[in-house]
Amino acid sequence: MHIPDGYLSPATCAVMYAAAAPFWYTASRKVKEVLTSKTVPLLSIFAAFSFTIMMFNAPVPDGTTAHAVGGTLMAIILGPWAATIGVSIALLIQAIFFGDGGILAFGANCFNMAVVLPLVGYFVYRAISGDTPLTSARHWIGAAIGGYVGINAAALCAAIEFGIQPVLFHAADGTPLYCPYGLSAAIPAMMLAHLTVAGLAEGVVSGGVVAFLQRAMPSLMELRKVEEALP
Amino acid sequence: MKGINKLWIALVVLALLSPLGLLASGTAWGEWGADEFSAMLGYVPQGLARLAGLWSAPLPDYTILGLGDVPGYILSAFIGMALVVLCAWGLGRLLARAQ
Numbered sequence: 001m002h003i004p005d006g007y008l009s010p011a012t013c014a015v016m017y018a019a020a021a022p023f024w025y026t027a028s029r030k031v032k033e034v035l036t037s038k039t040v041p042l043l044s045i046f047a048a049f050s051f052t053i054m055m056f057n058a059p060v061p062d063g064t065t066a067h068a069v070g071g072t073l074m075a076i077i078l079g080p081w082a083a084t085i086g087v088s089i090a091l092l093i094q095a096i097f098f099g100d101g102g103i104l105a106f107g108a109n110c111f112n113m114a115v116v117l118p119l120v121g122y123f124v125y126r127a128i129s130g131d132t133p134l135t136s137a138r139h140w141i142g143a144a145i146g147g148y149v150g151i152n153a154a155a156l157c158a159a160i161e162f163g164i165q166p167v168l169f170h171a172a173d174g175t176p177l178y179c180p181y182g183l184s185a186a187i188p189a190m191m192l193a194h195l196t197v198a199g200l201a202e203g204v205v206s207g208g209v210v211a212f213l214q215r216a217m218p219s220l221m222e223l224r225k226v227e228e229a230l231p
Numbered sequence: 232m233k234g235i236n237k238l239w240i241a242l243v244v245l246a247l248l249s250p251l252g253l254l255a256s257g258t259a260w261g262e263w264g265a266d267e268f269s270a271m272l273g274y275v276p277q278g279l280a281r282l283a284g285l286w287s288a289p290l291p292d293y294t295i296l297g298l299g300d301v302p303g304y305i306l307s308a309f310i311g312m313a314l315v316v317l318c319a320w321g322l323g324r325l326l327a328r329a330q
Contacts, residue, residue, distance in 0.1 A: 001259070002259070002262060003261060003262075004261075004262055004264075004283065005282045005283055005285045005286065006265075006276075006278065006279035006280070006281070006282035006283035006285075007261060007279060009278065010282075028326060031323075031326050032326045032327070035323055035326055035327040036327055037324070037327055039323075039327075040319075040320060040323035040324055040327055041235060041320070042235070042238075043319050043320075043323045044315070044316040044319040044320045044323065045235070045238050045239065045242065045316075047315050047316070047318075047319040048242055048311075048312040048315045048316050048319070049241075049242060049245065050315075051308075051311050051312055051315045052242065052245045052246055052249060052308050052311070052312055053245070055249045055252045055293060055304070055307075055308055056248075056249065056251060056252040057252040057253070057255045057259070058252075058255055059254075059255035059256070059257065060257075060260075062260075063257045064257050064258060064259055064260040065255040065256075065257050065258065065259050066259060066260075067252070067259075085319075085322065085323075085326075086319060089315055089318045089319050089322065090315050092318070093311055093314045093315050093318065094311070095286075095288075096286075096288065097288055097289055097290055097310070097311065097314060098288050098290050098291065098292065098293050098307065098311065099286065099287070099288030099290075099291040099292060100288075100292070100293070102282075102285070102286070103285060103286045104282065104285065158261070162261050169278065171277060175274075175276070175277070176276050177276055177277050177278035177279070178276055178278045178279050178282075179261065179276075179279070180268075180272060180276050181261075186260075186261070189260045189261075190260060190261070193259070193260055216234070216237075217234045217237075219234075
């Protein structure tokens with residue numbers, strides 16, 4: 001889902017930076033309230049986890065590949081705003097050092113994977129887990145379904161960004177200047193990859209790690225509750 | 232925090248397993264290079280050709296010059312994780328409440 005440079009017009013890239021900016025701003029303010037010297041190492045760990053889990057490309061039936069992001073998991077443990085910061089950092093390092101995702105497209109990639117993904121995933125998780133005790137199965141089930149829904153919401157956003165390009169930006173003779181595939185090609189392709197493979201991967205990662213932490217490190221699961229109690 | 236060391240170890244294991252991500256051949260949808268476009272469409276969209284080479288990453292596609300795919304991928308994972316941790320730690324400390 002890392003949109004490279006050249007697929008989106010510079011104008012689209014500017015709009016997507018503008019769309020991500022208020023979320024970065026809010027995240028930096030919210031994180032200031034909840035992050036303590038004790039949770040900074042955890043932000044680092046989960047951001048590094050997100051970076052690495054994105055390297056696990058899985059095959060999609062149409063011959064392409066897709067991967068999990070780990071953003072929902074970070075949102076469940078540290079809160080959705082910390083996840084926005086954490087995934088954005090992972091995407092920044094990927095773009096600058098590894099050429100995975102563009103520099104101009106960084107705003108769009110952050111909007112999709114660092115904003116939409118953790119926020120949607122988190123709200124689905126909260127809707128399912130509700131006020132049940134932290135040992136309840138509804139936490140890992142909510143994490144799994146939240147991960148699945150979150151990454152698919154992000155993929156849909158990316159598909160729309162790709163898909164509007166040929167309509168909006170083409171040469172005088174109609175030849176597309178940037179992404180040549182319209183909505184009718186981009187949406188089915190992106191959704192096939194994410195409704196099947198990447199959604200499953202994100203669901204297993206979120207649900208699996210939460211189930212593990214519920215048993216092995218329940219104190220981590222309580223972090224966010226502490227944060228929510230703060231004014 | 233108790234047990235946090237286990238999470239660091241888990242990250243190291245994850246990095247060592249990362250070459251599993253190389254098993255899937257093919258490119259993610261919408262992440263093709265200009266050469267792949269020539270093969271698929273017979274042309275490279277003009278704007279795409281102009282912007283695609285905007286930035287040259289030092290370790291493109293998690294490869295390291297002089298290393299094979301697998302060791303390059305593993306070392307890339309470690310380098311990337313180190314940079315992410317550095318960045319997150321720095322920003323985190325900057326943003327964290329003074330305690």
